Every structure is written in C-alpha cells, then in structure tokens.
Amino acid sequence: MQTHTDHIALFSHVSIDYPLKKYTLRAVTDVTFALKRGAVTALVGESGSGKTTIASSLIRCISEPGRVAEGDITFYGSGGEETRLDLLSDKEMRAFRWRKVSMVFQAAQSALNPVLTVREQFSETLEAHGEKLAKEEREARFSDLLDYVKLDAERVLSSYPHELSGGMKQRVMIAFALLLDPELIILDEPTTALDVITQNYIFTLLKKINREKGISMLLMTHDISVVAKFADYVGVMYGGRLMEYGDVRTVFHRREHPYTAGLIGATPSIVGDISQMKPIEGSPPDLLDLPKGCVFAPRCPKCRPVCLTEEPPMREFEDGSMGKCYFYREGDHADTAG
Amino acid sequence: MQTRQDDIRAETPLMRLENINMVFRKPGALFADRDIHVLKDISLEIGEREIVALVGESGCGKTTLGKIVTGLYRPTSGDVYFEGERVSGVFDKKLSSYNQVQFIQQDSYAALNPVRTIYQSLYAPIKTHHRKWKRAQIDERIEELMGLIGLLPSSQFLGKYPHQLSGGQRQRILMARAISLDPKLIVADEPVSMIDVSLRLSLLNLMKELNEKLGMSFVYISHDLSTTRYIAHSGRVAVMYLGQIVEVGKIGDVISSPRHPYTRALLQAVPIPDPDFKGNDELPLKSMQLGSLENRGEGCAFFDRCLYSREACKQKFGSVLTETAEVLCCNLGQVPSEPVFEKIDRTEENV
Numbered sequence: 001m002q003t004h005t006d007h008i009a010l011f012s013h014v015s016i017d018y019p020l021k022k023y024t025l026r027a028v029t030d031v032t033f034a035l036k037r038g039a040v041t042a043l044v045g046e047s048g049s050g051k052t053t054i055a056s057s058l059i060r061c062i063s064e065p066g067r068v069a070e071g072d073i074t075f076y077g078s079g080g081e082e083t084r085l086d087l088l089s090d091k092e093m094r095a096f097r098w099r100k101v102s103m104v105f106q107a108a109q110s111a112l113n114p115v116l117t118v119r120e121q122f123s124e125t126l127e128a129h130g131e132k133l134a135k136e137e138r139e140a141r142f143s144d145l146l147d148y149v150k151l152d153a154e155r156v157l158s159s160y161p162h163e164l165s166g167g168m169k170q171r172v173m174i175a176f177a178l179l180l181d182p183e184l185i186i187l188d189e190p191t192t193a194l195d196v197i198t199q200n201y202i203f204t205l206l207k208k209i210n211r212e213k214g215i216s217m218l219l220m221t222h223d224i225s226v227v228a229k230f231a232d233y234v235g236v237m238y239g240g241r242l243m244e245y246g247d248v249r250t251v252f253h254r255r256e257h258p259y260t261a262g263l264i265g266a267t268p269s270i271v272g273d274i275s276q277m278k279p280i281e282g283s284p285p286d287l288l289d290l291p292k293g294c295v296f297a298p299r300c301p302k303c304r305p306v307c308l309t310e311e312p313p314m315r316e317f318e319d320g321s322m323g324k325c326y327f328y329r330e331g332d333h334a335d336t337a338g
Numbered sequence: 339m340q341t342r343q344d345d346i347r348a349e350t351p352l353m354r355l356e357n358i359n360m361v362f363r364k365p366g367a368l369f370a371d372r373d374i375h376v377l378k379d380i381s382l383e384i385g386e387r388e389i390v391a392l393v394g395e396s397g398c399g400k401t402t403l404g405k406i407v408t409g410l411y412r413p414t415s416g417d418v419y420f421e422g423e424r425v426s427g428v429f430d431k432k433l434s435s436y437n438q439v440q441f442i443q444q445d446s447y448a449a450l451n452p453v454r455t456i457y458q459s460l461y462a463p464i465k466t467h468h469r470k471w472k473r474a475q476i477d478e479r480i481e482e483l484m485g486l487i488g489l490l491p492s493s494q495f496l497g498k499y500p501h502q503l504s505g506g507q508r509q510r511i512l513m514a515r516a517i518s519l520d521p522k523l524i525v526a527d528e529p530v531s532m533i534d535v536s537l538r539l540s541l542l543n544l545m546k547e548l549n550e551k552l553g554m555s556f557v558y559i560s561h562d563l564s565t566t567r568y569i570a571h572s573g574r575v576a577v578m579y580l581g582q583i584v585e586v587g588k589i590g591d592v593i594s595s596p597r598h599p600y601t602r603a604l605l606q607a608v609p610i611p612d613p614d615f616k617g618n619d620e621l622p623l624k625s626m627q628l629g630s631l632e633n634r635g636e637g638c639a640f641f642d643r644c645l646y647s648r649e650a651c652k653q654k655f656g657s658v659l660t661e662t663a664e665v666l667c668c669n670l671g672q673v674p675s676e677p678v679f680e681k682i683d684r685t686e687e688n689v
Contacts, residue, residue: 046534046535046536047534150626165628167626195395195396195561196395196561196562196563196604196607196608197395197603197604197607197621197623197626198395198626199607199609200606200607200609200621201621201626203609204620222534222535223535223609224535224611225564225608225609225610225611226609227611228609228610228611228612228613228615229609229610229613229615230609248613249613249614252611252612252613262536263535263536264611266535266536266538266539267535267564267611268539268542268564268565268567268568269564269567269610269611269612270563270564270567270593270605270608270610270679271610271612271615271679272612274567274568274571277539277568278539279536279537279538279539279540279543280536280537281540283504283506283537284534284536299536
C-alpha cells in the first residue's frame with residue numbers, strides 16, 4: 001500500500017446528489033480512487049457518466065443544485081498538509097481554489113469574460129487572491145506564462161476573447177490555470193471543438209507542463225484515444241460509477257472490464273484491423289431509472305444472472321488496479337484480452 | 339485538371355465537380371468589401387455506390403463543398419454534373435427538386451422541427467414528392483424506413499417529439515428522412531461527432547449498410563480520420579486544406595503512405611487508442627497558425643506551414659500523380675514517404 005505522499009488527492013466513497021423537485025438524482029455513486037502526484041490521470045466516460053461532476057467536486061464547482069452527499073475528499077499538499085475539501089467553509093474554499101487546484105474548462109469561448117481583456121482578467125484573479133505585485137512584476141509574470149504556452153504576450157494581453165482563435169483561447173485558459181502555481185489542474189474536455197492538429201498541440205503543451213513543472217493533472221474526456229496518448233492512469237466511469245481504474249497500459253492491454261473492452265473495441269483507429277470492431281449494444285443508462293444489479297449489465301456481453309440482481313463490489317488488486325465486475329481478472333475472463 | 343479517376347472509370351460518374359470555385363464576399367468598410375476564396379479549383383468525382391470522404395481542419399471548406407454537392411450553394415464558377423448532365427442547384431429540374439441528393443446534418447436536434455412528431459417529420463417529404471400516394475401507402479413506406487434504420491417497433495418512436503429521443507435515435511431519424519426519397523447520393527456532414535462513443539459505431543455501420551444494400555453513394559464529411567477510415571475503408575478520401583484538395587486517393591493508401599506534407603501532419607496528429615504507439619508530439623509543421631483565405635497568392639496555400647517548401651512554391655503549385663494518389667505539391671521529391679506511425683517495441687519490458 002502506498003503512503004499518502006504519493007497521492008495528491010483522494011476520493012473516498014464519494015456520492016454526489018442533485019436534489020430535484022420530486023426526486024433526487026444521484027450522479028455519482030460511491031466512487032473511491034486516488035490521484036497520483038505528478039501524474040496525468042484521466043477519467044473517461046460518455047455523457048452523463050458523472051466524470052465532470054466528480055472532478056468538479058474537488059473545487060466545489062458542481063453545478064447547482066448538486067452537492068456531495070456522502071464520502072470524503074482529501075487534498076494532500078506538497079508541504080505535507082492535509083485538507084478535507086468537503087469540510088472547508090466557502091471562504092476557505094475560495095482561497096484554496098485556483099491556488100492549489102485550478103481548472104481548464106470545456107468551452108474556452110464561454111469561460112473567458114467577453115468584455116474584459118486577457119490582461120484585466122489575469123489581474124483580477126491575482127487581486128482576488130490577495131497577490132499584491134508591482135505593475136512590472138505582474139506584467140513579467142503574465143508575459144512569462146503566455147510565452148510558456150507559446151502565445152505572443154504583447155498582442156494577447158490586450159486582446160478581448162473574440163479576437164483570439166479557438167486554439168489561442170484554450171492556451172490562454174491554460175496560462176490562466178497556471179497563474180497561481182497550482183499543484184493540480186483539472187482539464188475538462190480541453191480540446192472539444194478544436195481540430196486534430198490544434199488538439200495535438202494543446203496536449204503536447206499540457207504534457208510539457210506536467211513533466212517540467214511537475215503539476216498533477218486530472219483529465220476528463222470521452223475519447224479513449226486521447227487517454228492512450230496522454231494519460232498515465234485512467235478511471236473508467238459509467239452510470240455514475242467508477243467501473244475500472246489502473247495504469248493506462250495495463251487497462252488497455254488486459255481489457256478486463258467488459259465496458260472498457262467494449263469502448264476500446266468500438267473506437268475506430270487509423271491503424272490496425274477494423275473488421276473486428278463492434279458497437280456496444282443498447283444505450284447509456286437513465287440515471288433516474290437505473291437497473292437493479294450492475295449498471296452495465298443490460299448492455300454487457302458477459303452478463304450472468306447474478307449481475308442482474310446484485311451490484312458487484314469494487315475490488316482492488318496488488319498492482320493498484322481496481323475493477324467493478326464479478327469476472328474482473330478471472331481465468332474465464334482473461335481470454336478476451338487482445 | 340486531368341484526374342486519375344478518368345482512366346479508371348470509363349462509365350459516367352454519378353457526380354462530377356469541375357473546377358469549382360466559391361467566393362464569399364465579406365462586408366468591410368465602404369467599398370472595401372473583401373473577397374474570401376473559400377474553394378479553389380476543386381475537381382472531384384463521386385462514383386455510383388462509392389463512399390468519398392472529405393477531411394480537413396475546421397475552415398478548410400469541406401462543408402461548403404458538401405453544400406455545393408447537395409445544391410444548397412451554387413458555385414461562383416465551375417460546373418456540377420449529375421449523371422453526366424450539368425445541373426445548377428436545388429431547383430434544377432433534372433434532379434426533380436434535387437431529391438436524388440440528400441443531406442444529413444451534424445446537429446440532429448437543430449435539424450428536426452421541435453414541434454412536429456417524428457411521424458410528421460417523415461411524412462412531409464414523402465407526401466411532397468409523391469402527391470398521389472394514399473395515407474396507407476405512405477405509412478407503409480415509413481414503417482419500412484423505420485425497419486431499415488433499426489428503430490422498431492416503430493409505434494414507440496413515431497408519436498414522439500425530437501426532444502424525447504436520444505441523440506443516436508435522432509440521428510437515425512435524420513437518416514430515415516434522407517433515404518425516404520430513394521436518393522442516389524447522401525452527403526453526411528459530421529454525422530457522428532455529437533454522438534456518444536459507444537453509439538457511434540452502430541451509426542457508421544448503418545451508413546455502411548445503406549451503402550452496400552441500397553447502393554447509395556455517400557459523401558462523408560469529417561475532421562476525424564479514424565471514423566473516416568472505418569466508414570470509407572474501401573472508398574476514397576480527399577484531404578482538404580484552405581479550400582483546395584491537397585491529396586486524393588484510396589483511403590488505405592493515403593493513410594499508410596501519405597504524400598502531401600499536410601496529410602502527413604494531419605495523420606500524425608490523430609490520437610491512436612493504443613498506448614504502445616509512439617506519441618509523435620512534434621508535428622512536421624512550421625507553424626500552428628492556419629493560413630488566411632484572404633489575399634491568397636499565386637503560390638501554394640500550404641507554403642507558410644510546410645517544412646519542405648522552397649522559394650518556387652511561392653509562385654506556383656501543381657498536382658502530381660503518384661502511384662496511389664493525386665497530390666497537390668510540386669516538391670514531392672523532398673517529402674519523406676515512410677509511414678507516420680511507429681509502434682514502440684515493448685517486448686523487452688514487462689507489460
């Protein structure tokens with residue numbers, strides 16, 4: 001078992017509810033996993049799988065009226081301090097957010113304030129966090145950051161968001177996330193709506209930040225190819241549950257969980273054999289009307305009677321992998337790999 | 339432009355585009371309107387039962403070209419031939435109101451009328467084009483269509499409104515509507531980009547099936563080369579850059595041995611769902627910035643970003659026929675020709 005210094009954050013049995021008028025929707029159910037310090041961890045899942053909800057809970061940015069109903073979220077700072085994020089007051093959370101954990105949002109065009117220049121937005125954030133810097137110092141910090149993400153600082157700082165292209169805005173957002181030297185950056189689908197060449201560029205940049213500055217990253221994506229290329233560890237979400245967690249190569253090679261195997265088998269690639277590809281039958285679950293046993297059972301090719309009555313427990317293995325399936329790493333299951 | 343396809347296919351292609359140019363006028367200050375040359379000298383043929391894919395970055399003109407094929411835009415200059423006859427846009431008689439070419443949009447939610455039921459959305463086009471058909475006959479046709487797209491029992495879907503269906507189901511309805519008039523050609527503009535990953539493949543399979551069973555030709559527009567390879571595995575791909583087709587050939591050949599410098603960069607940027615493929619981080623490009631459609635010079639549009647460009651490329655460009663493709667580059671001798679993917683050998687390491 002690893003010590004907590006290896007981890008930067010730990011989700012322990014976290015459930016997140018959205019209380020609605022007539023009923024309560026549970027978007028995330030009993031999720032436990034740790035984020036490794038210095039690594040890129042990806043959460044992959046389809047829309048409605050709960051990946052954005054769980055990641056947003058780190059900085060209490062879950063969209064209203066969502067709230068953490070059960071479980072602990074702990075942050076381990078580099079100085080050895082432990083912070084229970086779910087217990088912080090709103091004021092404490094405001095100070096913590098962005099300084100320790102920042103976020104790059106999905107739609108860069110709507111994440112930037114359209115009536116402020118980039119410089120004004122950067123300054124505003126510095127002031128809100130009580131950083132009192134001389135003008136030159138501040139300018140120097142902004143230019144350094146923008147240079148780092150390979151933008152022309154002079155031009156970009158005095159631009160309004162609409163004067164920048166999609167790829168440039170996303171790079172401004174990345175610089176923005178680095179502004180207060182955080183230890184962890186949450187990346188919510190950072191490249192949707194960007195074309196492949198810009199996407200490649202953004203990920204190359206993020207990888208460089210991860211390696212050079214040692215900043216840990218939590219990436220949410222629906223694209224398993226991006227996970228293969230960019231992440232070190234991966235958690236697979238489905239119907240609000242974490243179905244599988246492990247290091248990327250193990251997860252891709254062993255394909256132990258039927259949902260993960262299905263996702264990989266349903267993702268076309270530009271190399272290799274495409275004649276064996278097949279879609280996952282059925283459609284994603286309705287969170288208000290979840291099946292009784294395993295949430296994936298109705299679509300699972302390996303479904304047995306037990307899967308329909310009782311939800312499988314999450315089991316942990318020696319190499320740090322976790323799987324939520326009765327047949328995870330069982331002999332009769334291993335032959336599906338490759 | 340003489341194309342390779344002319345030699346291969348003697349019979350008349352289903353659709354032929356010849357030297358298509360499209361210029362949009364961008365309003366500027368007084369008398370300072372600027373012309374934006376969105377498509378430049380595009381020539382392309384679409385054969386019967388063929389799937390042709392158009393790929394490229396956003397802004398490369400692939401959707402504009404798709405709209406010219408469907409007749410929604412009329413090109414500024416150049417000719418469109420359908421089954422050998424020249425046609426001119428949506429209201430051309432030859433195409434009997436163009437119902438032989440249909441369009442499937444990217445956003446299925448926006449493409450269906452929100453206050454009409456699915457039945458009404460499917461009924462209207464059939465009634466419009468078959469005035470004499472009785473209600474029962476149309477119902478029968480709708481039932482048949484619902485079977486083709488795999489939404490059965492149809493009674494469960496026909497009475498619903500678009501918002502009551504999932505994205506995948508709506509996209510299927512769009513497909514049913516597109517094939518309801520027995521078109522010969524369907525233009526699908528990013529049909530799966532807004533669909534969940536686990537459902538994408540079944541939609542692509544459906545399109546393949548329509549192509550194989552009903553013999554419909556497809557123009558598949560996408561920026562995603564992986565899904566393109568899947569759907570058009572035996573078809574052709576045209577890679578577009580700034581309004582020009584820079585490389586066209588069989589998709590297998592283009593992916594295994596890309597020749598145009600831009601195609602090589604584009605392919606290298608595609609993430610592969612296998613961690614054992616080397617992350618080709620640095621793309622073979624001089625700059626990230628997409629060139630401008632305005633002030634397009636005489637020379638090669640890719641000049642500024644190309645690693646292999648020489649002074650001469652500023653003045654002229656031309657196409658070259660290689661063994662497998664037609665490539666718009668006159669300095670091909672300098673461009674490497676090995677495949678862009680390399681699998682990391684991890685046999686030594688423990689997996």
